[in-house]
Amino acid sequence: AQTVTQSQPEMSVQEAETVTLSCTYDTSENNYYLFWYKQPPSRQMILVIRQEAYKQQNATENRFSVNFQKAAKSFSLKISDSQLGDTAMYFCASASPGAGSYQLTFGKGTKLSVIP
């Protein structure tokens, strides 16, 4: 079974500043994927970034980057130059084919508020 833990229920950041959201996971699988999803007030779940466990290089997508520490089972998300539109719930998730399908296991989420 996989577990995902997000230890920060709420965070805030000033506009244009940088913020890091933490996530730790536990899995016995060797082949797995990690994701950050964003859920704004509209409730639409939007993919922010993905990381394949076999890749050592940290994934980046414009202002979003991750710090993937495989040995520590840590997968943090860094948001640079925060914008008001980044205000949302952020969910860390893992997936592996171990159960025959890539079901996502989600953390409880971090509510991020970007302050003008």
Add this chain to the structure above:
Amino acid sequence: KAGVTQTPRYLIKTRGQQVTLSCSPISGHRSVSWYQQTPGQGLQFLFEYFSETQRNKGNFPGRFSGRQFSNSRSEMNVSTLELGDSALYLCASSPTLAGDETQYFGPGTRLLVL
């Protein structure tokens, strides 16, 4: 490409009734997964369908069921509704290509059980 669509977007039912939710995946995606989101339990996996077959099922009672059609569209059904079934039901589709199992979500169906 059009995104994942879900219908209806909002639904109000009473206890004991049954409900059917529909999901149309992104064109070309063959896998459809369903998740339930509640304030108390967070996001929980319900089941996943691939090529009309249920590949995996989460820890939910048998009142929750689903199916997938030959065009990859999926439906989920909840029978004998309970107050605790009030939730946001999210559908996600995936291309299931080697190296890309990313799931893309629809806008969800908000179910309120009275």
